[in-house]
Amino acid sequence: MKTIKTFALAALLSATAFAGAQAHVSFLDREVPLDTTILATLQVPHGCDGKATTEVRVKLPEGFVFAKPQPKAGWELEVIKGDYQKTYDNHGDKVKAGAIEIRWKDGNLSDDFYDTFVIQGKVSGVEAGSSLAFPVTQLCGDAVTAWDQVATAGGDAHELKSPAPLLKVVAGEDHGHDHDDMAGMSMPGMDTTGKAGMDTTGKAGMDMSAMAAGAQAGETVKAGDLEISGAFAKAMLPGQPVGGGFFTVKNNGKTDDRLVSVSSPVAGEVQIHEMATKDNVMRMRQLKDGVAIAAGETLKLEPGNLHLMFQKVKTPFKQGDTVPVTLSFEKAGKIDLVLQVLSAQGK
Numbered sequence: 248m249k250t251i252k253t254f255a256l257a258a259l260l261s262a263t264a265f266a267g268a269q270a271h272v273s274f275l276d277r278e279v280p281l282d283t284t285i286l287a288t289l290q291v292p293h294g295c296d297g298k299a300t301t302e303v304r305v306k307l308p309e310g311f312v313f314a315k316p317q318p319k320a321g322w323e324l325e326v327i328k329g330d331y332q333k334t335y336d337n338h339g340d341k342v343k344a345g346a347i348e349i350r351w352k353d354g355n356l357s358d359d360f361y362d363t364f365v366i367q368g369k370v371s372g373v374e375a376g377s378s379l380a381f382p383v384t385q386l387c388g389d390a391v392t393a394w395d396q397v398a399t400a401g402g403d404a405h406e407l408k409s410p411a412p413l414l415k416v417v418a419g420e421d422h423g424h425d426h427d428d429m430a431g432m433s434m435p436g437m438d439t440t441g442k443a444g445m446d447t448t449g450k451a452g453m454d455m456s457a458m459a460a461g462a463q464a465g466e467t468v469k470a471g472d473l474e475i476s477g478a479f480a481k482a483m484l485p486g487q488p489v490g491g492g493f494f495t496v497k498n499n500g501k502t503d504d505r506l507v508s509v510s511s512p513v514a515g516e517v518q519i520h521e522m523a524t525k526d527n528v529m530r531m532r533q534l535k536d537g538v539a540i541a542a543g544e545t546l547k548l549e550p551g552n553l554h555l556m557f558q559k560v561k562t563p564f565k566q567g568d569t570v571p572v573t574l575s576f577e578k579a580g581k582i583d584l585v586l587q588v589l590s591a592q593g594k
Contacts, residue, residue: 272383272394273412275363279379280419284313284369286484287381289412294358295387302386303351303364310373311381311414313337314346317365318489318531320516320558322354326529333372358387367484375418380411471579472500473540480570480586483563490514490564492555492572492586493548498540505577506546507537513570515559522551537577564588 275288294300307314312335318324327348335342349366356362373379382395396407467476478494498504509517519534538553540546548554555572564570570586 271410271412272385274381274414277413277415278417279370279414281373281375281416282369282371282419284367286317287311287366287368287414289364289366289381289383290361291356291364291385292361294356295385295390295392297358298387298390299358300356300385300387301352301354302384303354304384304386305349305364305366306382307347307349307366307368308379308381309333310370310416311368311379312342312345312371314349314366314368316346316349316351317367317487318520318556319351319354319362319364320518322351323533324529324531325350325352328527328529335369335371370414370416370419373416375416377416379414379416381414382411466585468582468584470576470582472498472502473504473576473579473582474499475574475582475584478584478586480564480588482566482588482590483560485563487563488558488560490557490560491520491550492517492557492570493550494584494586495545495547496540497545498542501542502578503539503541504579505537505539506574507577508575509555509572510575511557511570511572513561514557515561516557517572518556518558520554520556522554524551540576566590 270292272292273290275290276285279285279287289303289305291300291303309332312331316324316326326346327350328344329347330344331342351364370379380397382393385392385394392409394409395411396409397411397413398407467474469475474497476495476497478492480490480492483490496506506519509519511517519538520531521534521538522529522531524530533556534553538546546553557570566588568588570588572584572586574582574584576582
């Protein structure tokens, strides 16, 4: 009986220690290969003293470059841009600036639940064996919790009350791909140089109802006074649940119309998003009321601007696939469209 009690006490102490270790904001995978593009998945396990988390801010360290956040349903995105301390090579392009802070805003993550926030980026220009600290500020309404403490050389990170999430850099391995393959995971408005321009999308497979309506991938589709052309999506990273889509709508009529909503069998939800950059801050938000197409005007959904955001994509898009969607307009009604999946660079 004494042995059983001792074992039970040891198990309880172990569980308590584990819970304490996981109580702070941390990364799901804490080791990253050097000179490799990775998905840094940040875990937020709780709110602020019982209050729901409404904003998460992440400062990006030097050496984590070409960063792109994964959008989250119900949250607005802000990407703060600035100069790097060094110059980094991006497939022959010399890049001196990019994202230095990511903010997910105006959300509502209850203290009862846990969630993750994902940033794609490349670890470059640092030594294997070093660690990169990502200071995080967690806002819960008026309450603020800062996870920004970093242990001094030789210090014990476990003794810190509010440690910053760390990624330990290890020697890189050549897996035959790098960030060209992963660019699709980003946002339909953020290109591989860190400029505004996002990508991602979900798997396709030609939708037969759209084909029956004569909507071939890439074809111009006409419905009433509307003419829709240039429809495409970008290839995604395997396993990514969020993607983007683009096309052009020309209103040849004398009456305004409005794109009210979009649906697709390859995604749980399709939202209409707007991206805008001002004072070196890129902001993205959902347009819940849709977007107007004025009489005689042309509306473009393109990287870095208006775009479709596919949520809960069932299977990531691959180059050469097609993505069927149904566009619902206020006056023109429903129109079937097929997006051609191009490369991650939209070519």
